[in-house]
Amino acid sequence: SRKYSPFAPISLPDRQWPSRTITVPPRWLSTDLRDGNQAIVDPMDALKKRRFFDLLVDIGVKEIEVGFPSAGATEFDFIRGLVDSGSIPADVMVQVLTQSRQDLIRTSFDSIEGVHAAVVHMYNAVSPAWRDIVFRMSKDEVRQIAVDGAKIMRDEAAARPGTEWHFQYSPETFSTAELDFSIEVCEAVMDVLQPTRERPIILNLPATVEAATPNIYADQIEYFCRNLPNRDAAVISLHTHNDRGTGVAAAELGLMAGADRVEGCLFGNGERTGNCCLVTVALNMYTQGIDPGLDFSDIDRVIETVEYCNELPVHQRHPYGGELVFTAFSGSHQDAIKKGFSARETQNDEAWRVPYLPIDPADLGRSYEAVIRVNSQSGKGGFAWVLEQDQGLKLPKKMQADFAPNVQRMADELGRELNAADIWQAFRAAYHVQT
Ligand code: KIV
Ligand code: ZN
Numbered sequence: 349s350r351k352y353s354p355f356a357p358i359s360l361p362d363r364q365w366p367s368r369t370i371t372v373p374p375r376w377l378s379t380d381l382r383d384g385n386q387a388i389v390d391p392m393d394a395l396k397k398r399r400f401f402d403l404l405v406d407i408g409v410k411e412i413e414v415g416f417p418s419a420g421a422t423e424f425d426f427i428r429g430l431v432d433s434g435s436i437p438a439d440v441m442v443q444v445l446t447q448s449r450q451d452l453i454r455t456s457f458d459s460i461e462g463v464h465a466a467v468v469h470m471y472n473a474v475s476p477a478w479r480d481i482v483f484r485m486s487k488d489e490v491r492q493i494a495v496d497g498a499k500i501m502r503d504e505a506a507a508r509p510g511t512e513w514h515f516q517y518s519p520e521t522f523s524t525a526e527l528d529f530s531i532e533v534c535e536a537v538m539d540v541l542q543p544t545r546e547r548p549i550i551l552n553l554p555a556t557v558e559a560a561t562p563n564i565y566a567d568q569i570e571y572f573c574r575n576l577p578n579r580d581a582a583v584i585s586l587h588t589h590n591d592r593g594t595g596v597a598a599a600e601l602g603l604m605a606g607a608d609r610v611e612g613c614l615f616g617n618g619e620r621t622g623n624c625c626l627v628t629v630a631l632n633m634y635t636q637g638i639d640p641g642l643d644f645s646d647i648d649r650v651i652e653t654v655e656y657c658n659e660l661p662v663h664q665r666h667p668y669g670g671e672l673v674f675t676a677f678s679g680s681h682q683d684a685i686k687k688g689f690s691a692r693e694t695q696n697d698e699a700w701r702v703p704y705l706p707i708d709p710a711d712l713g714r715s716y717e718a719v720i721r722v723n724s725q726s727g728k729g730g731f732a733w734v735l736e737q738d739q740g741l742k743l744p745k746k747m748q749a750d751f752a753p754n755v756q757r758m759a760d761e762l763g764r765e766l767n768a769a770d771i772w773q774a775f776r777a778a779y780h781v782q783t
Contacts, residue, residue, distance in 0.1 A: 352637040352700055352707075368604040370633055373640045375609035376626060377411040377585065378404050380654075382445055383623050384613040386416070388658050394426045396657040401430065403653045404614075405440055407643045409626075413443040413469065413611075417459035418452035427459040436463060443467035443516065448497025457504045463511055467550065468504075470497045471518035474533055475525035491533050494519075498540035515541050516550035518587065523555035523564075527571050535577055543581040550583045551576070552611060555598055557620075558591035566601035573606035585609035588624040590616060595624040600632065614654050615662045615669060631668045635700075635707050644668070647712040674709040679727015686729045722766045724759035731755045731771050738768040741775075754778045 380400055385391050392400065397415075404412050414430060415423040427444060436442060442463060446456040448470050460466045472493045479485050485493075494517065505513035517537045519530045534551050543549035553572060555565050565588065573584055586602040586609065588595040599610050612618075616625030627650070630640035644650060647669050651662050664672040676682045681704045688702030700708050709715065722730040728748040735741045743751065751774075758774045759766050766774075775781070 352635050369636065370600065370603050370638060373630075373633060373638060374603055374607065375411060375583065375585075376409055376630070376640075376642060377413060377443065377609060377611040378409045378613065378626060379413040379587075379611050379623060380404065380613045380617065382413040382415050383611075383619060384617040384658065387617060387619045387622075388660065390659060391422070392657050394422070394429065397426050398430070399653060400657045403650065405437055407650065408641055410439055411441050411443060411467070411609075413445060415459075416445045418446055418455040424455065424459050431460055431463045438464060441465045441467055441514070443469050445469045445471065446497075448472050448493045448500075450500050453497060453500045453504060457508060461508050461511055465512040465514065467514040467516050468501055469516035469518065469550075469552070470494075470501060471520045471552075471554075472497070473520040473556075474530055475521035477524065478521055487529060491536055494533050495536050495540055498537045502541055514547070514550065515543070516552055516585070518552040518554055520554055521556045522553040523568060524557070524559050527568060528575075531572060531576055534582075538578060538581065543578075545580045548581050548583050550585050550609065552585040552587050552609075553602075553607075554587040555589055555595075556587075558589050558595060558598065561592075562594045562598035562601045565598040566605040569602045569607050570605035583608045585611055586624070587611040589619060590621040590624065593621070595622065596628045596632070599624045599629055614650065615666055617654075617658050617660060625667070627669055628667045631707065631712075634711075645711065645713055647714065649713075668707065668712060674705060674714055675721045676704055676730075677721060677723060677725055679725070679729060682727055682733065683729030686733050722755065722759070722771060723764070724756050726755075726759075728752050731766075734768050734771050735775065739772060751775065751778060 381397055401412060401414065414427050417424045417427050430436065442460060443466065444456045444460055446452050446468065453470065456468055472490065473482065474490055479487065479490055483490070498517070501515055517534060519525065519533050522530050538549055541549055553569060569584065569586065573579060576582060584607040586599050586607045588598040588602070595616065599612065603610065610624065610626065610629055612624035612626040612629065613622065614625070614627055616622040616628070627644060630642045631644060633640045651669050655661055662669050664670045667673065676685055684703035685705060688705070691697070692702065722734060731751070732743050732748050735743060754774050755766065755771065758770060762770070
């Protein structure tokens with residue numbers, strides 16, 4: 349059963365609130381094996397990539413960017429091996445990234461030819477800084493790069509009928525480019541590839557470097573969606589980075605602005621400050637009552653694999669996944685949480701209403717036991733809860749107050765958090781316990 353925290357709608361004098369919410373889950377694309385992988389000190393070897401791929405399939409990701417095959421033999425061989433293993437599920441579509449150059453596009457097709465369905469993802473940067481400084485090219489020249497690449501993609505696909513080919517185009521640096529120019533380039537690419545409503549092109553609009561508040565990105569997405577001719581023949585995809593710490597917010601607002609798909613990485617790995625964290629976006633939806641279609645019911649297993657493959661820790665306070673996110677150190681929080689859990693036992697609440705916990709930890713495979721921690725700053729509620737869970741002892745209020753200094757003293761002396769055994773030891777030292 350779905351448990352979620354309802355927000356309290358308010359009505360403003362002049363309008364409905366909230367003005368917009370996310371009501372349907374987007375299509376998800378994981379770029380862990382590409383954008384994520386290119387940003388780690390030791391890129392994943394084939395075994396790690398395979399393990400990551402299997403994890404993504406297990407949690408329900410249906411579109412997976414598996415690499416940048418023209419970047420080198422390791423990438424190419426992994427992708428070719430994955431395809432040749434015949435183990436890509438029929439409902440999963442793999443995607444490969446390429447620059448707009450004939451040899452690179454051909455190599456990309458070579459790497460995945462024969463798979464049941466695949467996306468070839470071509471990109472070139474369109475914004476003024478890249479045009480002027482990096483490439484020293486005019487707008488026309490930049491548009492032509494995209495058009496030439498699209499023609500090669502079209503011809504390569506036609507020559508290789510064994511695979512259902514899909515195309516993705518990214519005007520890289522979209523969020524810092526002139527909107528009308530991005531639309532113009534995408535339109536030119538569409539003219540070549542002739543997408544239809546039934547077989548749309550994916551237009552991926554990156555905040556390659558996050559440069560403004562997330563509402564600005566959303567406005568750009570809305571403008572793009574409204575002004576792109578033949579919008580029905582395009583899937584609008586979001587690809588946010590996290591340079592200002594708002595990659596998730598930008599993706600969420602981008603969805604409300606009309607996009608269909610979100611690209612990102614688990615726990616936000618990726619270039620510099622990372623890509624949009626897919627776990628956070630998905631579970632934010634879940635807590636609003638929208639089934640994201642991704643399964644994080646055993647989040648510890650997900651973290652274990654991600655940490656192993658990326659060789660990067662998931663931060664202890666990372667939303668939903670971090671080791672500390674279901675803990676409460678302050679006494680008043682502990683007391684409120686305890687009351688929340690007790691109320692659930694008696695009230696059979698459909699909605700999730702335990703104070704200070706945005707989601708039921710059990711929905712992510714975490715247990716209630718880990719929720720309350722006891723240290724020198726905790727109040728009475730914490731140790732009382734632990735004693736009740738661990739020993740079945742319900743301490744009367746007066747006794748809690750009497751025992752509290754002992755708990756604090758022990759935590760101070762040991763200089764660490766207390767576990768159930770410590771608390772029980774302190775209790776036995778303070779009182780005569782009959783067994
Ligand atoms: O951030 C970016 O712009 C990219 C593109 C290649 C899509 O990763
Ligand atoms: Zn990126």
